[in-house]
Amino acid sequence: MVVFAPPPEKQGALRRFFANLRATPARVKDSAFRGGKPNTDRTRSTFVFGNVFLHLHPVRTHRWSLRWTATMGLGIASLAAFLITLITGVLLMFYYKPHPAIAYDSMKDIAFVVPTGNLIRNIHRWAANVMVLTVILHMARAFYTAAYRAPREFNWLIGMGLLVLTLGLSFTGYLLPWDQLAYWAITIGANIAQSPREVTDALGMTETFDVGGLQKLLLLGSDTVGEEALIRFYLLHVMILPLGLVALLSVHFWRIRKDGGLVRPVDAERRLGPVHAADYPVFTEEPRKTYQLAAVVRGKSGAVARGPENTVPSMPHLFYAELAVTMLTIAICVALALVSDAPLKELANPQVPENPAKAPWYFLGLQELVAYSAFMGGVGIPGIVLLGLGLIPYLDREKDGTGEWFGGPGGKALVLQALFVGFGAALAVEAFAIRYGWLREWIPDIAQLWITVFNPGTVLTAIYAAYSIWLVKRHQSTRAGALGLFTCFLCGFVLLTVVGTWFRGPNWDFYWSPSDWPGH
Amino acid sequence: MSSNDPVKPSRLDPEPLPRRDFLGKASLWAAAATGVFATLGIARLPKAAVLSSPSRKFKVTLPENLPEGQAFVPPGRSVALFRDKEGVHAVSIVCTHLGCIVKPNATGFECPCHGSRFAADGAVTKGPAPAPLPWRKVTVDGSDCMVDEDASVPPGTKA
Ligand code: HEM
Ligand code: FES
Numbered sequence: 001m002v003v004f005a006p007p008p009e010k011q012g013a014l015r016r017f018f019a020n021l022r023a024t025p026a027r028v029k030d031s032a033f034r035g036g037k038p039n040t041d042r043t044r045s046t047f048v049f050g051n052v053f054l055h056l057h058p059v060r061t062h063r064w065s066l067r068w069t070a071t072m073g074l075g076i077a078s079l080a081a082f083l084i085t086l087i088t089g090v091l092l093m094f095y096y097k098p099h100p101a102i103a104y105d106s107m108k109d110i111a112f113v114v115p116t117g118n119l120i121r122n123i124h125r126w127a128a129n130v131m132v133l134t135v136i137l138h139m140a141r142a143f144y145t146a147a148y149r150a151p152r153e154f155n156w157l158i159g160m161g162l163l164v165l166t167l168g169l170s171f172t173g174y175l176l177p178w179d180q181l182a183y184w185a186i187t188i189g190a191n192i193a194q195s196p197r198e199v200t201d202a203l204g205m206t207e208t209f210d211v212g213g214l215q216k217l218l219l220l221g222s223d224t225v226g227e228e229a230l231i232r233f234y235l236l237h238v239m240i241l242p243l244g245l246v247a248l249l250s251v252h253f254w255r256i257r258k259d260g261g262l263v264r265p266v267d268a269e270r271r272l273g274p275v276h277a278a279d280y281p282v283f284t285e286e287p288r289k290t291y292q293l294a295a296v297v298r299g300k301s302g303a304v305a306r307g308p309e310n311t312v313p314s315m316p317h318l319f320y321a322e323l324a325v326t327m328l329t330i331a332i333c334v335a336l337a338l339v340s341d342a343p344l345k346e347l348a349n350p351q352v353p354e355n356p357a358k359a360p361w362y363f364l365g366l367q368e369l370v371a372y373s374a375f376m377g378g379v380g381i382p383g384i385v386l387l388g389l390g391l392i393p394y395l396d397r398e399k400d401g402t403g404e405w406f407g408g409p410g411g412k413a414l415v416l417q418a419l420f421v422g423f424g425a426a427l428a429v430e431a432f433a434i435r436y437g438w439l440r441e442w443i444p445d446i447a448q449l450w451i452t453v454f455n456p457g458t459v460l461t462a463i464y465a466a467y468s469i470w471l472v473k474r475h476q477s478t479r480a481g482a483l484g485l486f487t488c489f490l491c492g493f494v495l496l497t498v499v500g501t502w503f504r505g506p507n508w509d510f511y512w513s514p515s516d517w518p519g520h
Numbered sequence: 521m522s523s524n525d526p527v528k529p530s531r532l533d534p535e536p537l538p539r540r541d542f543l544g545k546a547s548l549w550a551a552a553a554t555g556v557f558a559t560l561g562i563a564r565l566p567k568a569a570v571l572s573s574p575s576r577k578f579k580v581t582l583p584e585n586l587p588e589g590q591a592f593v594p595p596g597r598s599v600a601l602f603r604d605k606e607g608v609h610a611v612s613i614v615c616t617h618l619g620c621i622v623k624p625n626a627t628g629f630e631c632p633c634h635g636s637r638f639a640a641d642g643a644v645t646k647g648p649a650p651a652p653l654p655w656r657k658v659t660v661d662g663s664d665c666m667v668d669e670d671a672s673v674p675p676g677t678k679a
Binding site: 184187188190191192195198201202214217218221222223224226227228232350351352353354355356357367370371372373374437440441444445448451452506507508509 | 566567568571572573595596598617618619620621630631632633634635643644645646647648650651
């Protein structure tokens with residue numbers, strides 16, 4: 001009788017099945033983290049390399065970059081704020097409905113009915129504000145440490161793209177509640193997009209060449225702020241702009257690695273002094289993979305032709321620093337959200353403007369300029385500023401002071417002087433215009449083109465430009481001029497924002513304090 | 521195989537335009553053309569051909585006892601109507617600066633948004649508004665007025 005029996009090596013399949021089943025959790029872990037436990041410098045490097053998110057970091061970080069004054073953590077804080085808005089934003093999407101008939105009601109639901117809805121909304125709003133602030137400060141940090149210089153010029157341009165997208169996200173988000181604040185701020189914003197008409201009208205060419213009208217039409221999908229506008233802003237806010245931001249962010253971070261890490265002074269090694277082995281235990285095992293790959297990187301990257309003496313493993317040193325900044329950002333956003341509610345005014349009413357109708361705070365400086373000339377304040381001067389910012393890295397090809405705060409000819413003293421000039425000029429021009437009015441009040445039927453060209457905003461810009469040209473001559477350095485100009489514009493931005501926020505009341509009239517506003 | 525014999529190319533020699541090259545070039549051109557057309561299409565779609573805005577022509581009856589120089593704003597409309605001895609006229613109340621709704625006052629109009637002021641005939645007297653408030657077309661039919669907010673008339677035209 002023949003009994004069917006599998007060969008001995010094929011026996012015990014059931015036993016092996018259960019053994020495999022038992023081993024599965026451990027194997028899933030092994031297959032996900034292939035380098036083994038990240039507990040030595042070597043396995044940590046493998047871990048950083050092998051992880052798609054972590055590998056945006058270099059495996060080793062220069063000690064200079066870890067000093068908190070090097071970056072003040074502002075880039076990571078911007079990223080953290082963005083991630084907070086991303087998560088809270090997706091949560092808000094569960095309830096928000098982008099149609100004029102129900103948008104406001106759904107906001108009310110979120111604020112009063114949805115469990116934790118109000119808190120999530122507050123966090124979203126505050127994180128968005130924090131993000132705008134940290135992005136601006138981060139840009140200022142990159143500027144003042146001359147981090148835009150070669151080889152980082154292009155990353156500066158990517159950064160400008162990020163700035164524009166960040167502001168765009170805030171602006172589009174502002175409409176969604178469909179309350180009075182939203183409706184009138186966006187009406188004004190859309191008409192700013194249309195304001196090139198101020199010039200084309202004056203030149204009598206609007207019939208044939210109407211960029212302003214086209215921009216407004218594309219933005220609103222109609223000639224007034226209505227359902228078309230709401231769905232467009234919603235689409236931009238939850239889809240197009242965030243995707244664009246994520247794409248640019250990936251490039252931004254990747255470029256930092258490829259540009260040889262963060263900027264640092266040429267003599268950073270000397271300034272830092274010797275590494276204390278106790279502070280940064282270097283190499284528990286010889287890293288191989290790291291340097292094989294680093295050797296492929298073109299150019300003067302951080303790890304090429306330079307000893308590893310002054311670098312430390314990114315894991316854990318850099319990651320702890322990043323985590324700390326992230327936690328701090330979250331704490332700040334949540335704390336603000338707990339003490340201060342995001343505003344929600346009455347339902348939008350296209351017949352009665354909010355008085356005063358104020359944009360979000362970071363646009364109030366522009367609104368102040370717009371109150372002199374729509375085109376110059378809303379399009380002309382911002383355009384000039386963006387163009388100037390974009391040109392800086394290509395005009396300043398100097399070497400002096402790279403990687404140092406306020407580095408370059410003139411240095412701190414120059415920035416201090418520019419601070420005085422910047423605030424002084426802005427204050428003087430504003431005070432004059434508030435006290436004495438402007439051309440239209442003096443010569444009632446003056447042609448609009450005169451006011452467009454010559455108004456407090458353009459006068460201030462001209463003063464700043466003249467000052468900065470003088471600085472270039474005086475110090476024989478483009479960097480000196482750039483330091484002066486950037487500082488001046490920062491001062492102008494701050495001062496105009498402060499005036500727009502606290503000193504403008506109904507009819508955009510000047511008031512010393514909101515308590516003086518006439519009741520309305 | 522003699523490599524210096526130009527007349528008899530070997531079967532192993534590369535073809536004049538290798539297939540791979542051709543395929544590569546063709547797909548590059550196809551991709552470029554697709555890119556161009558897709559971009560055009562994408563740019564064309566968001567520019568609405570038909571606007572959803574309702575007609576802005578409407579019929580209204582002025583209040584019997586509307587004093588001369590006093591504005592009447594029909595609910596939901598953006599014109600102010602006036603009646604005097606010469607007839608009826610309509611002035612747009614959309615600020616020519618950035619589109620806020622101006623408020624009629626004793627001397628003309630004031631804008632709450634950035635402080636533009638206008639005279640009774642719509643001329644700018646103060647502030648950033650770049651142009652006067654336009655007058656709209658009015659036709660009187662008995663006690664009713666037809667107002668067309670899409671049609672402007674020269675200031676001073678009364679019906
Ligand atoms: C969404 C906005 C942004 C995020 C999340 C972001 C994030 C970062 C991070 C994490 C770093 C690493 C160093 C640091 O933490 O400071 C960095 C570096 C840098 N960023 Fe940004 N950034 C943003 C916008 C900008 C803007 C607006 C600019 C300037 C126009 C800019 C220019 C730069 C430059 C030049 C570097 C290299 C700095 C150096 O080498 O020291 N970034 N960014
Ligand atoms: S919208 Fe009327 S003054 Fe700006």
